Amino acid sequence: MKQMEVAALVLIEDNRVFAAQRKNQGALGGMWEFPGGKLEAGETGREALIREIQEELGVTIEVQHYLIKVEHQYPGFFIIMHAYRGSIQKGTIQLREHQASRWLQKEELWQLDWAEADIPIVQKVEHLLS
Numbered sequence: 001m002k003q004m005e006v007a008a009l010v011l012i013e014d015n016r017v018f019a020a021q022r023k024n025q026g027a028l029g030g031m032w033e034f035p036g037g038k039l040e041a042g043e044t045g046r047e048a049l050i051r052e053i054q055e056e057l058g059v060t061i062e063v064q065h066y067l068i069k070v071e072h073q074y075p076g077f078f079i080i081m082h083a084y085r086g087s088i089q090k091g092t093i094q095l096r097e098h099q100a101s102r103w104l105q106k107e108e109l110w111q112l113d114w115a116e117a118d119i120p121i122v123q124k125v126e127h128l129l130s
């Protein structure tokens with residue numbers, strides 16, 4: 001069974017969290033997620049996250065702390081996801097790989113069609129927003 005390890009960013013500004021929508025084609029097409037991506041060989045989760053966010057959003061982030069580890073079995077693959085809190089150090093977000101993005105308030109969190117593995121992260125975020 002295919003297995004992957006992924007790092008994801010929980011970015012909160014002004015009491016809103018950043019969510020991004022995957023492109024319609026491909027794995028989990030159209031689903032909402034926290035930006036990030038797969039760890040490459042020899043990379044730590046933090047290193048992968050900094051690299052992926054630079055690639056996907058064109059910004060430099062500072063990773064603050066580890067938030068939660070999620071393990072989830074999708075029909076075709078098993079995913080281990082590490083979510084971190086982080087903040088933008090430099091740059092303005094540009095969507096380079098996602099089709100849409102939103103800054104969500106607490107009450108809006110469950111309006112989105114989240115990738116299944118993200119549910120525990122969204123629950124955690126719910127407690128971080130007021």
Ligand SMILES: Nc1nc2c([nH]c(=O)n2[C@H]2C[C@H](O)[C@@H](COP(=O)(O)OP(=O)(O)OP(=O)(O)O)O2)c(=O)[nH]1
Nearest residue numbers: 006008027028033034035036037038079115117118
């Ligand atoms: N980045 C990210 N990926 C997630 C989340 N939730 C979730 O199930 N995933 C899945 C989607 C993908 O299968 C995998 C992330 O890898 P990725 O974004 O690099 O995957 P990809 O297939 O788009 O990229 P690639 O193979 O072209 O490099 O993890 C999430 O919140 N953030």
